[in-house]
Amino acid sequence: MTRFASLAGMTAISVAAGSAWAVELEVMHWWTSGGEAAAVAEFARHFEERTDHTWVDGAIAGGGAVARPIMVSRILGGDPMGAFQFNHGRQAEELIEAGLLLDLTDVAEAQGWRDIVRPSNLLDACTVDGRIYCVPVNIHSWQWLWLSHKAFEDAGLEVPSDWFEFVEAAPALREAGKIPLALGGQPWQSTGAFNVMAVAIAGPEAYAQVMGEKNAEVARGEDYARVFEAAVAAREMAQGSNVQEWQQATNLVITGQAGGQIMGDWAQGDFQVAGQVAGEDYSCLPGLGVNEVISAGGDAFYFPVHSDPAVTEAQKELAALLLDPEVQVDFNLAKGSLPVRGDVNLDAANDCMRKGLEILAAGAVLPDGVTTLSPDTTGQIDDLMAEFWSTSMTAEQAQERYAAIIEAAD
Template sequence: MRYQFMTAALAVTTALPFAGPAAATDLEVTHWWTSGGEAAAVAEFAKAFDATGNHWVDGAIAGSGGTARPIMISRITGGDPMGATQFNHGRQAEELVQAGLMRDLTDLAARDKWAEIVQPKSLLDGCTLDGKIYCVPVNIHSWQWLWLSNAAFEKAGVPVPKNWNEYVAAAPALEKAGIIPLAVGGQPWQSSGAFDVLLTAVGGTDTFLKVYRDKDAEFAAGPEVAKVFKAADDARKMAKNTNVQDWNQATNLVISGKAGGQIMGDWAQGEFQVAGQTAGKDYTCLPGLGLNEVIATGGDAFYFPLLQDAEKSKAQEALAEALLDPKTQVAFNLKKGSLPVRGDIDLKAANDCMKKGLDILAKGSVMPWTDQLLSQDTQKQKEDLFSEFFAKPDMTVEEAQKRFADIVASAD
């Protein structure tokens, strides 16, 4: 459903101007980073903000973005805004901005030359509406990764796959060894995201863009996308015995060797690090499922609700600056498993998987992701479809593809 802002004004007037150094004050920051790796990463932001003399009041909301976003939006539209809140890059806060509920950061962005340091440019474009900047990009998260347990494949007596096709071929050996081939949790966004990764890897970047950027419903119903649905059918058969809900629970199945692998964004890397595992030794990462090495410029940004408290407004500016500080960018992204948005910092400490991502980024092999191309209404329809597809093996690929094409036809 679409969020309606019948009370857009909420006594909000013009944006408060940016002032000098922030006075010490508490600032509540809401986010959905609650797994082990995520908590370690967000602690770096809190530490950096507290170093300004202010205090980060943690407003973590357990579950996922799908659980947290409605709560965040309800608070903002209901007149109880937090000091800052996380959303994904793209259109998730679009209506809040249009309703005049979010702070304009254009002056701060110009003063600190964000346009020169934030890379790629599309990240800042995603924060821009009608020529004004409303958010601070903090990382680049890409969905296009396959995480594999080296121990699981050793137990099954087969080599660690180098691509999706080899992985599917190895599934019977994994099952024979009592290992779940593919871990996919029950949250709808996980199955939907896995399909989108397959759409890019199996179908190719052009196929992904024809479907989600061009919204070509006829193409979505055609033979190129049918190949992707065949791969998705393989995936749901491999995932049938996962029996966990949260994404990090599915990641932990890979970490423990109970599952062979997981299609998940690079935030999964934080969980491997917390577990003390080493990339290349304990686990293998395949960008683009080993078929199409490309990085989608998804990720996270912070928005700042418009407040009438002058001191909290100053603290918002201090937080915005801290989020893009070079040292903070390094510390946060190393623990989060994501890539920094600053193009001028050195990540010597990056592990093998992060280096793969940085190399792909350096080559310019980037693309937009669904959060940037689709409304939240369309995203929700897509999530509902693929949640059902993965949960119901009797749904045919033909039926699923037809429903998918219908969603694309009405996408906005």
């Protein structure tokens, strides 16, 4: 026994009563905002209550762009954690090809993930050559406009019902001393806001052509030209929101200093933590109130390969637990995201989540950029958007450079 423990090396092993090995499983993620931390605590609670294992929380502050390199170097460096969160899709592609991630196909088949996970493209994003390598835990969609009722009341305005009304209200908001549109300074936020505007203004087909098929012709075309013009207007509206993190920008909306924010449904969790009520204190407009569709991206957990069978066993137990109906409900209610299985009871869901569920049930689902574009292309678009939103680059220049990136995308 002791010899085996010493062979296990870095992984801490202790012997539990009976034959089961209790493992300390280190789980790395970048969920640090109020709503996110509450959500991940649900996973930890269920994991420790239902198994003998211990959840070691490895939260990394600063978002995915900071956390991903740390996780990847841990795995490549031969000191893998027990499990880690990624946005599924192409980010883990090469790790899977290199055989560094655990094949979960047996767990998936035993539990029938194919039948319970919806929309099915979430599981497809976890599948490489017919094998399943990750557990999708939630559906996140970017296409939301969050509006502060207080800000509009202060300015003596009606709360708008779509993007175009919002743009019209912007000068009045500005006059009332509000920032019309809150936007954090990190590049991924401006890219996200742009993509949301693309769905709303160019329409879902054009968006799917550009994101899914990487069609540069469409990216150069009329529809996208209107998107870039709208983005120039949005850039004006975002003047003055000197914040970096998305939580800070959301906070501007919560406190009524800003009229609205384009942000994914994870912002919901922060409204909830602040004690705000959907429909009373804030409104949410899916697809900016123009095209009610959502792009189903999300978070997924991956499990690096360990040589110790006890760890592998614990990893598979966690993988199965993440999709448990009860766990799914507790986690997603806290996080403000939608569960990946349709057969769970979501009576506790609030106004905004219900809207999302209806859209999902109607099947108005688009591919998310994270699942179709390589991190390299995403990075280039992020750089372009960061530059575009902070300078006076014209719509035409930005569109041409955007199309060139789409053209060269792999």
